[in-house]
Amino acid sequence: MGIYRLTAFEATGEKILDEAFDSGNDEEAKEKGTALLSEKGMLHKTHRCSSPQGKLILFHR
Numbered sequence: 001m002g003i004y005r006l007t008a009f010e011a012t013g014e015k016i017l018d019e020a021f022d023s024g025n026d027e028e029a030k031e032k033g034t035a036l037l038s039e040k041g042m043l044h045k046t047h048r049c050s051s052p053q054g055k056l057i058l059f060h061r
Contacts, residue, residue, distance in 0.1 A: 002052030004029040006036060009046045017042055026057045033058050 001024050008017035017040065023029035033049040049058035 004033065004049055004051055004057070006033045006049045006058075007047065008037065008040075008042045011046070016045065017047070026051055026055070030058050 001022060003020050004023050006017065006019045006021065007015060010016055017037075019036065021029075021032055021036070023032055029049060029051065033047075034043070037043045037045075037047055044060070046061050047058070048056060048060075051057055
């Protein structure tokens with residue numbers, strides 16, 4: 001378990017989302033991150049999700 005960080009950006013580089021959430025593992029965090037982005041209409045924006053160890057587990061440019 002750990003705290004994962006999800007961020008999304010506009011094309012200009014402006015940060016439009018910066019959320020932390022708890023997840024049991026990387027796969028679960030990918031699913032949660034994708035769901036959060038979808039809920040907020042940001043799935044097609046540039047985004048990333050990193051693990052507590054700093055590993056990039058989700059990325060879209």
